[in-house]
Amino acid sequence: MKQDLKGLEDKLKKLDEKIAEVNKRMPAHSVKPPIMTELFELEDERHALEKQIVELKKNPADPV
Numbered sequence: 001m002k003q004d005l006k007g008l009e010d011k012l013k014k015l016d017e018k019i020a021e022v023n024k025r026m027p028a029h030s031v032k033p034p035i036m037t038e039l040f041e042l043e044d045e046r047h048a049l050e051k052q053i054v055e056l057k058k059n060p061a062d063p064v
Contacts, residue, residue, distance in 0.1 A: 005060075008053050015046045 022039045 005053065005056050008049055008056065012046065012049045012053065015042060015049065018042050019046065 019039065019042050022035060022042060026035055026039075
């Protein structure tokens, strides 16, 4: 599904908020695997969104 730049940036902001929330739940020691898995998945999604935003800014007439 094609999304405009504003929609992608809004989604990126929400992902940043989720990542911050997961980081707050992380204990200083003995991090549980489910929390790390959630964090890695959110960071992967964030990275993919960043790539889409960069591509969209390079080629605004040809959205990703």
